[in-house]
Amino acid sequence: MFTLDSTLSVQEAKQFNPVVLAFIGDAVYSLYVREWLCFSTDYKTGELQKRTASIVSAHGQSEFLERLLPLFTEEETEIFKRGRNAKKGTKSKNASVSEYNRSTGFEAVFGFLYVTGQKERLNELFQQLTQGENL
Secondary structure, eight states: OOOTTOOOOHHHHHTSOHHHHHHHHHHHHHHHHHHHHHHHOOOOHHHHHHHHHHHHSHHHHHHHHHHHGGGOOHHHHHHHHHHHHSOOSOOOSSSOHHHHHHHHHHHHHHHHHHHTTOHHHHHHHHHHHHTTOOO
16 A cells, blocks of 8 residues: 555665656655755745756756766666666757756656655755755
């Protein structure tokens, strides 16, 4: 039975299509960004939306990825590459193919960590992204 705190084993999660992991990771990353902005600023909702859209965009994720790639474990790097190289049914309207592919890999890692219950690792990676960010 599914509950909101359900998790998968690492082996089960690795069986998921990486684009499905990215689908989940996109939601997780967006929620983290929204919480971070809400808890660390006093912006009105319009500004929160504008900043969130910029950060969670394929371009924004591709830039943040540069900070994270050296920190990825071997397993996370494998998930990233699977997501980056996966066939996608859509194309980005506002990002290059390279940025879109990299952001899909980025999201796949976040999705993988989330579905396997590795919340501490998610927090650790997210802290690396937010350190020194000028809001």
